[in-house]
Amino acid sequence: MPAISVLMPFYNAGNFLRTSIESVLNQTFDDFEFLILDDGSTDGSANIVKEYYDTRINLVRLEHDFINTLNRGLELAKSKYIARMDADDVMTKSRLHRQFCFMEQHLEIDACGSWIQTFGDACRKVECLVSHEEIVNFMIKANPMAHPAMILRQSTLQTHRLRYDGKYEYAEDFKLWLEIAKIGRLANIPEILLHYRCSDEQVSVRKKDRQSVSTDKVRQEAIELFLNRINFRLPIAGHTVYKINEQLKELVNQSFISFDAYCQIMYAMAKTIDN
Numbered sequence: 001m002p003a004i005s006v007l008m009p010f011y012n013a014g015n016f017l018r019t020s021i022e023s024v025l026n027q028t029f030d031d032f033e034f035l036i037l038d039d040g041s042t043d044g045s046a047n048i049v050k051e052y053y054d055t056r057i058n059l060v061r062l063e064h065d066f067i068n069t070l071n072r073g074l075e076l077a078k079s080k081y082i083a084r085m086d087a088d089d090v091m092t093k094s095r096l097h098r099q100f101c102f103m104e105q106h107l108e109i110d111a112c113g114s115w116i117q118t119f120g121d122a123c124r125k126v127e128c129l130v131s132h133e134e135i136v137n138f139m140i141k142a143n144p145m146a147h148p149a150m151i152l153r154q155s156t157l158q159t160h161r162l163r164y165d166g167k168y169e170y171a172e173d174f175k176l177w178l179e180i181a182k183i184g185r186l187a188n189i190p191e192i193l194l195h196y197r198c199s200d201e202q203v204s205v206r207k208k209d210r211q212s213v214s215t216d217k218v219r220q221e222a223i224e225l226f227l228n229r230i231n232f233r234l235p236i237a238g239h240t241v242y243k244i245n246e247q248l249k250e251l252v253n254q255s256f257i258s259f260d261a262y263c264q265i266m267y268a269m270a271k272t273i274d275n
Helices: 018-025 064-076 095-105 134-139 155-158 172-181 208-229 241-255 257-275
Strands: 004-010 032-037 057-062 083-086 111-120 151-153 184-198
Touching: 004 018, 004 064, 004 095, 018 032, 032 064, 032 111, 057 064, 057 257, 083 155, 095 151, 095 184, 134 172, 134 184, 134 208, 134 257, 151 155, 151 241, 151 257, 208 241, 208 257, 241 257
Parallel strands: 004 032, 004 083, 032 057, 111 184
Antiparallel strands: 083 151, 111 151
């Protein structure tokens, strides 16, 4: 089997699909299979995939259900590593090589992302946090990993039976990173390995409210992970972190502070403790 399974679902992605496919096929690292999953497209974009006569490509047609499609991709992938990719983004030529080498050299890491460069409606360099401790703490505030820039260790997913959770729609990736953090370690390579397209058609724009609800559920679970990690016992000015957390949650319940403010305070506390 090849070393990496590149997992790329798409839904009505005809406008950008060729560019994304070619950025994968033109990698400097070529020991991979390319699982391209049609998530029930209705625009004929699957025909674009059929234009490429490359033995590494495996086109799979599925009904429209994005999380189920992602999980089907995990089931089909047989390689040592699974690299995620979106159908409107662009890999740098050395992405797979850099991530493969990193995972081979850091056997303690279970999932790894990278810095990204956005393009399209917004152009900026996104420097994701690098160390596991920083990444886990930041989960209290937001998702610290760029989903289409991730590479996952297949053995970790199989051993712990990890999959994308349908109860966290539009934040299923964030939930998966948290579950991996509970049993293993995360990292980001401090290099731009993916060009990430920004547009009005993104889920984070079209489904912003529903994504926010799922994201907040994961953020609360990240706070609980932080509390469990310190066993509720660390004193701060005569109080335990656990008691401070309970007091803050009560202020949120009474609408004296926002949930975002609560998360910001807990994140600051987590950073202070880890330092």
